[in-house]
Amino acid sequence: MRGRMWKLAIYLFLLGFILNLLGIVTHVVVSSFAKRWFGKPLPPAFTTDWFTYAWREFELSHVLFITLFIALAVVFIALAIGFPAAYVLARRNFNAKPVLLLLYFLPLLIPQMTYGIPLATTLYGFGVGGTVIGVILAVLVPMVPLAVFILLPFFEQISFNLEWSAQMLGASRLQIFRRILLPLMLPGILTAGLLVLVNTISNFELAFLLAGGGSQTLVVALYYNVFAGGVRPVYSIDAMAVIYMCTVMAVLLVALRFVRPTQMVFRLDGRRN
């Protein structure tokens, strides 16, 4: 009986947490459709004007284009240089491997705000601060290791024997890569690509520190407008937030068809998903 009560309490808490989360999200959505809304449970009248207003005033088409460009560039580069690295880390043994793994793990462990300021200083020193390239370079810092650590277990799942037997059948290294590894790694590449995509679109700190006027991603633009509250009607900012949410959710929904939600967090025990 006590066990039941305990279970019930747990589910009630989770329910509360989820309701509160939904409340938070719903409030933003409702507000974005409100004509005017003050001190009432629901706005007296609804409108979609704030979306057209936000689209025009915040130059959202440009911001969205920049965001997607940055995100796709980051995904492409992270996979291109993370894939071979993951292969070597999964397949080869060498003395420096633990050091290397730690080195790749640090950008994921250390908060972005901590290394973001010296990184921004460096990139501004090279003259790429405030540009799209600067944002891409900065966001890649945690994303390359993320791609490596997502791809690693996928490589480990592919048996050595497959490569060996392909070799015994006369395949060259390039052929093994193209005809064995690449097709078998497709799920891994997809998973890594999608998770890097979601994390890049929602990355705030690094994009914020590096973004200039023309290189703001959606979430940075949103932040600046929230912070500059009072100048813009709050409904238009919420409209922008809803557009941002829809962008993330679209990618997330696609991602969740291929990725288990728990793959989005670290595993504590070193065993991998």
Next chain:
Amino acid sequence: MRPSRAYAGRGMADSIDKLQMSITKRYGGKVVLDQFPLEIVGREFVTFLGPSGCGKSTALGIIAGLVPPSDGEIHLNGRRIDDVPPEKRGFGMVFQNYALFPHLTVFGNIAFGLSLQKRSSEEIDKRVRDMLGLVRLAGYEDRYPGQLSGGQQQRVAIARALVLHPRLMLFDEPLSNLDAKLRVEMRAEIKQLHTRLGLTSIYVTHDQAEALSLSDRIVVLREGVLMQVGTPQEIHDRPKNVFVADFMGFRNFLDVTLGKEAGGMIEAGFKGQILQARARDSFHPGERAVLAIRPEDVRLGQSGDGVNVLRGKVELVEYLGREQEAEITLDGGARLWVRSHEKIVLGETLDLTLPADKFVLLRRE
């Protein structure tokens, strides 16, 4: 062998006289155990035998109290115990993967149950050390489970359960993670402990050799249904159905139609030939049945009276060390497995004698 000091002073009061049960277990709509009946008396060694998924581990879990039954009751010495939580039943259990606490030493693992009973540290120390001697692990007190071999871990697991003087010992496939040689050794050790300490044990396994060598009684299960209960000899020699026979190493099953019965023997028509088998109750002339025989009971060559002789060609020979096993295609097209010390040559045509008293007559399923 000297009597165990670990069990000195143990009164008979806490041992069991009789465990009776009849339980049903359903998961969702699927029936895992169907009114599984069992009666065990004190000091008996009973084995649940069956392939994986037959419900034998579920039955053990229900007796332990770890798995709630869907239906039915369990009585111990006449008292109902199915509503008693496992920690209050006073049973000991040994798990397939040992389930040793990785954060405790060997000593800590064995002392765990005693310390929960708030025994004095002198008593705990003495009982743990006696138990370690009993399972031949003296000197390993301070090791952690991760530092022990599989066999040693399993001995710790057994000691951990035995030190509490359980009324009933439950073994859940305790040897299946060990390699073949160790398995045979540990099997003997478990049997020894059981006899020496006067335990009452229930043992779950899918290995027929284990079941035959350990048990006083074997319970054969299939998909939650009890197939046969009996002594190892009964199960081995007189299986009640094709399933048990197959599980016990009968490899040849001949589909026959029964003929007339005379002098304790019954005629069985097999592909145009008449075979003789020992008659059994409740089988009648005209009925279709199965004759089962082990490969090692088939004899090469013709016997004197020419009864039960079949002829066939050797298709395959497997060398098994001391003997060889051959697959023979009979003239009628059926196949027969034969095991013999004599040399069998691939491709030759042979006469085979199937002794009438080695046949087991079974119902067709």
Next chain:
Amino acid sequence: MARIRSDSRSELDLVAILCLTPSLLYVLAMFVYPFLYGIYISLQPKKRDAGIFSNYVAFFNDAYQCNTIKTTFMLALPTTIAVVLVALFLAYGMRRGIWFERTITTILVLPISLGVVFLSEGILGFYGHNGWLNQLLLAVGLIQNPLELTHNSIGVIFSLFMQNFPFCFLMLLGYISGIDPSLESSARMLGAGPWTIFRRVMFPLIAPGLIIAFALVFVMSFAVFPSAVMVGQPAGSTRTISIAAYQQAFEQYDMSYASAIAVIMGLCQLAALVVIVLVRRRMTIATTMGVGKR
């Protein structure tokens, strides 16, 4: 994590090195170098004649700056304790699988994926002065005046909780459900009740993971920036150390001083990690958990 085996032969050939080079160069150039460069310029103050440590001296002599450490600490520590405790209770209660597991985990990764900016905007609306919660409580009559839940440290702690709880919960759920269930069964067979099982068997096994989770959540919370600005009071009670660093870098344009503050922030996180690792070492866990379900 792979263990160093002294006898293992290096399997690094030219192809392997070529494969590793791009990513390694990237991490070295964009992560290690900026870190070292940051330390270097923090020792090169803007004012020509000042000593090399003058930025650090200035930081610790200026109560306005120095107090940010305390402020950040007072936000990060309660958040971390709350997150870890709640996550532990829930994950332990759900270790044998949960109803609608996939749906629940999906909803839980939502705040992680949406990011802190969106979340903060939502919190302002929902828990703000005129938010739905206050309206509800006023309507029901539970309170007479609206609760001030935002633009103070409560709001920041709440926002941090919302972000870190799902992360911590899912990590712990994975960790705890990976512990071999037959350990619990065997403890029961030896006479242990639910509370004893938790205290004497499960907690010692969970502790190593719990400590790592604590460390991760604490370090993440210590770097709090956007929620401190948006739902906090960035000029006052929630002026955290990352706000101080940001202001020096992008409002005062003193990269040297900003880097010094970033270094101090990093050192604080490092100190916390060291303390946590020491605690972990004291809880002697001499084992690997080789028996868990895969």
